[in-house]
Amino acid sequence: MGRPAAFSFEGVEVSYDGSVAALSDVTLEIAAGEMLAIVGPSGAGKTTLLRLCNGSVRPTRGIVRVNGERLDRLGPADLRRTRASIGFIHQDLRLVPNLRVVQNVVAGRLGRMSLAGSLRAMLLLPRDLQREAYDLLDRVGIAAKLHERTDRLSGGERQRVAIARALAQDPAALLADEPVSSVDPARARDTVQLLTTISRERGLTLCVSLHNVDLARAYFPRLVGVRRGRVIIDARTAELSDRQFESLYRLAGEDHE
Amino acid sequence: MTVGRGSAVAGALAARNLVLVGIAAAALVSAWLLWMLPGSLRVSGGGLETARAFFARALAPAFTYEAVVPTGTTPLLWKAALAVRDTVTMAAAAMSLALAGGAVLGFCASSAWWSSAGTSGWRRALARMLWGATRSVMAVARAIHELLWAVLLLAAFGISEIAAILAIAIPYAAILGKVFAELVDEASPEPSQALREGGASALQAFLFGQLPRALPDMAAYAFYRFECAIRSSAILGFFGFPTLGYFIAASFENAHYGEVWTYLYALFALVAVLDWWSGALRRRFVA
Numbered sequence: 453m454g455r456p457a458a459f460s461f462e463g464v465e466v467s468y469d470g471s472v473a474a475l476s477d478v479t480l481e482i483a484a485g486e487m488l489a490i491v492g493p494s495g496a497g498k499t500t501l502l503r504l505c506n507g508s509v510r511p512t513r514g515i516v517r518v519n520g521e522r523l524d525r526l527g528p529a530d531l532r533r534t535r536a537s538i539g540f541i542h543q544d545l546r547l548v549p550n551l552r553v554v555q556n557v558v559a560g561r562l563g564r565m566s567l568a569g570s571l572r573a574m575l576l577l578p579r580d581l582q583r584e585a586y587d588l589l590d591r592v593g594i595a596a597k598l599h600e601r602t603d604r605l606s607g608g609e610r611q612r613v614a615i616a617r618a619l620a621q622d623p624a625a626l627l628a629d630e631p632v633s634s635v636d637p638a639r640a641r642d643t644v645q646l647l648t649t650i651s652r653e654r655g656l657t658l659c660v661s662l663h664n665v666d667l668a669r670a671y672f673p674r675l676v677g678v679r680r681g682r683v684i685i686d687a688r689t690a691e692l693s694d695r696q697f698e699s700l701y702r703l704a705g706e707d708h709e
Numbered sequence: 710m711t712v713g714r715g716s717a718v719a720g721a722l723a724a725r726n727l728v729l730v731g732i733a734a735a736a737l738v739s740a741w742l743l744w745m746l747p748g749s750l751r752v753s754g755g756g757l758e759t760a761r762a763f764f765a766r767a768l769a770p771a772f773t774y775e776a777v778v779p780t781g782t783t784p785l786l787w788k789a790a791l792a793v794r795d796t797v798t799m800a801a802a803a804m805s806l807a808l809a810g811g812a813v814l815g816f817c818a819s820s821a822w823w824s825s826a827g828t829s830g831w832r833r834a835l836a837r838m839l840w841g842a843t844r845s846v847m848a849v850a851r852a853i854h855e856l857l858w859a860v861l862l863l864a865a866f867g868i869s870e871i872a873a874i875l876a877i878a879i880p881y882a883a884i885l886g887k888v889f890a891e892l893v894d895e896a897s898p899e900p901s902q903a904l905r906e907g908g909a910s911a912l913q914a915f916l917f918g919q920l921p922r923a924l925p926d927m928a929a930y931a932f933y934r935f936e937c938a939i940r941s942s943a944i945l946g947f948f949g950f951p952t953l954g955y956f957i958a959a960s961f962e963n964a965h966y967g968e969v970w971t972y973l974y975a976l977f978a979l980v981a982v983l984d985w986w987s988g989a990l991r992r993r994f995v996a
Contacts, residue, residue, distance in 0.1 A: 544899065
């Protein structure tokens, strides 16, 4: 892939079915190659913010741009191309459980394939694609699971399959929604480390939503705090004041009250 | 997932019950069809007599013909085996047509592949029209039972193999289409949505995100339908096709009840073998 993707939000508001706004008045610039964590309690709008980036949620008001192009002005073909360049790791992973791991990984490439090509790829699994899937799985540490059925894997392993699928897209950006919530706490640090290391290696833009302020602080140079649909903190981690950290911790803690 | 597995198990149980019901129905239908022909017997109260004679042979099926036959006649058991072969062949031919038709109908009748967001306006409208048209065609084809289709097709084409095959294939394609569409629509949409969001087309997301979840249940149901096709194929023999039903009818007419039971046991064995086979395959692929 060429250069990493940049995202920009301009006065964005999202409301589902005309109810209370899930996000309101969000203006945010995410530069190419930047790594940032979005912190906040559940229901604050973190997932919506991430889903705006690949156009799977459309803003009710305001403009979302990817690499300077307005998502709402893209035709179907251009939207597909843009989406193919953004890897999204869902909180619930959304893999196909009864396919083999290799097929789930190869499925990441569908956006760049014709229908005939994708049938060949998914059913015949040509050697070069298997090799690619193997290398990606090797990178996330589960190469041995290549031909296993996906639903036989542990939660942590499945998350790595989802990461490998996103990487198979050969993306310009990675978006991960609460990647820590689907693995046990001991593995949380490994997952975040894997995502940041891979993004640095490949020069990808990385946006991750997180509950855990400590992890966000340790691995991400920029933190965005979200509460009730509004961005209330947006700063370099190194420049955050103690007071701002305190309010971030309070944010993350709101869930448990 | 648990629900799908559960319904497959329930389906297998229902299949087993229906095997028994189907055999009972075959006996009843044959009895009904044949009581119509020797009408005089019924008037004289011979019906009960016939039934008694028939069931008396249940545990004593014939191994050779009950009447003197010219030398060179195919032995009874060999004839039963050939009838089994023809019954299976007809069912298999009908089922392959029905599967192809059911796959196309099921695809058109499922909303999973076109209802996903992002499909443009006119394509969506076209897909909706196709969906409605397919549903209607399937409803009509399904409403007419295979025996009735057989009557209609016989009237049109006479006794030909293709008439019998179509009589089974048409309603079965509609039934398979309906069930396939429902199984596909029931599979969770998240994986295919995730593929869409990764740049896959609606069709790709359907084929590789939605369809795989439904395939095991679809295969199980297709197997169950194959069992049904075998019973239908046997019964179509009453119309003159050379399947088990034909020989059952002929032997019944001659009051050779031992032979009738031989053919019935052949049908029973056939369905039992198929049931065992489909169970074995299901355990291998679904579990």
